[in-house]
Amino acid sequence: MAIFAILYFVLIIYAVALRLGIRSQTKLNQPVGLLYKIQAVIGVGISMATATTICILFAKSPVEWLVQYLPTVLIILIVVVWRKKSKSL
Numbered sequence: 001m002a003i004f005a006i007l008y009f010v011l012i013i014y015a016v017a018l019r020l021g022i023r024s025q026t027k028l029n030q031p032v033g034l035l036y037k038i039q040a041v042i043g044v045g046i047s048m049a050t051a052t053t054i055c056i057l058f059a060k061s062p063v064e065w066l067v068q069y070l071p072t073v074l075i076i077l078i079v080v081v082w083r084k085k086s087k088s089l
Contacts (some may be wrong), residue, residue, distance in 0.1 A: 040079040
């Protein structure tokens with residue numbers, strides 16, 4: 001169980017590092033590159049697979065299943081790039 005906690009910790013750090021890597025692009029409201037999108041999808045996919053594995057191995061109730069997906073939701077919130085709507089006159 002501890003290895004899953006370490007994996008989640010590494011994935012969250014990875015997601016933050018990815019997000020900080022495109023900080024200048026998001027501040028200028030520029031589109032992010034394809035490499036960022038691929039890395040973000042891979043990070044979310046690994047997190048989702050880890051949560052599913054924990055659910056299968058250790059969860060005994062649906063509430064415990066949902067709790068296992070909280071780190072995945074956190075990673076998704078970190079890597080999603082929210083677009084600012086530009087004001088046009």
